Amino acid sequence: MTEVSDRAAGAGMSLGEALGRLRGAQKRAGGVSLYSRFVNRPTGRLLAAGSYVAGLTPNQVTLISAGFSFGGVAVLAFAEPSWGTGLVVWLALAVGFAFDSADGQLARLRGGGSPAGEWLDHVVDCAKITALHTAVLLTLYRHSGHFGAGSDAWLALPLGFLFAAIVTFFGGLLTEQLKPKPAPGSAPAPPSTLRAVALLPVDHGVFCLVFLLLGGGELFLWGYALLGAAAVLYLPLFLAKWFRELSRPAAAAAGRTGM
Secondary structure (H helix, E strand, C coil): CCHHHHHHHHHCCCHHHHHHHHHCCCCCCCCCCHHHHHHHHHHHHHHHHHHHHHCCCHHHHHHHHHHHHHHHHHHHHHCCCCHHHHHHHHHHHHHHHHHHHHHHHHHHHCCCCCHHHHHHHHHHHHHHHHHHHHHHHHHHHHCCCCCCCCCHHHHHHHHHHHHHHHHHHHHHHHHHHHCCCCCCCCCCCCCCHHHHHHCHHHCHHHHHHHHHHHHHCHHHHHHHHHHHHHHHHHHHHHHHHHHHHHHCHHHHHHHHHHC
8 A cells, every 4th residue: 555545544534443453453462561561552552543544654653752752851951850840751751652652553554664664763762762861861960969969970870771771672672683483373472461560660661750750859869770770680681581582493593594
């Protein structure tokens, strides 16, 4: 289907009809946290259906996501830290994260995405992670008194968090690219509630919630530090899991085939 004809189909469809089509084009729920499963993906589904009816493309939705996310980053970096600032930052980041879920769902609703669209999505995600922790570093430096940070040693915290977040993002992305694809028609593994709970500390949506504590000074600092510690502790677990998955015979054979 061409972009023009797809726009026309979306324009003639109601929101309810678009949501009905989306139910049959969902990714499996395994491997995501409870927040992503029950909050972000359903919100993204509504945004994807609305975007389809409005005739938007997945790339346009990705750019809307980037606009909200980087708007929140700019407020965090340059505004005075307060409860109101924290609310604005959280809201912008949460809406950006929901649109980040919507672009992929919209692509599936339109019949599939493109390599360029997937590239744009991942580049925006990587830039968002980098900019967000850099903004935390900047606000800790500029307003150290507000956060009770009596030592410059606290400035190492966002750097360590950023390292863990970037390596986790890149490692997970590369694993998905290198793993052999499941056979067509194969039943996906049922989602694990235990795994979904265990992944909450490293879910981006949960991370965004910590900015609601921005006005609390030290309260924010300790909340950010706890999530940073979780990111650092989970990193070797993720890396070991992904390495084992790629070391299995089927994955190794797929790797040799792709060489």
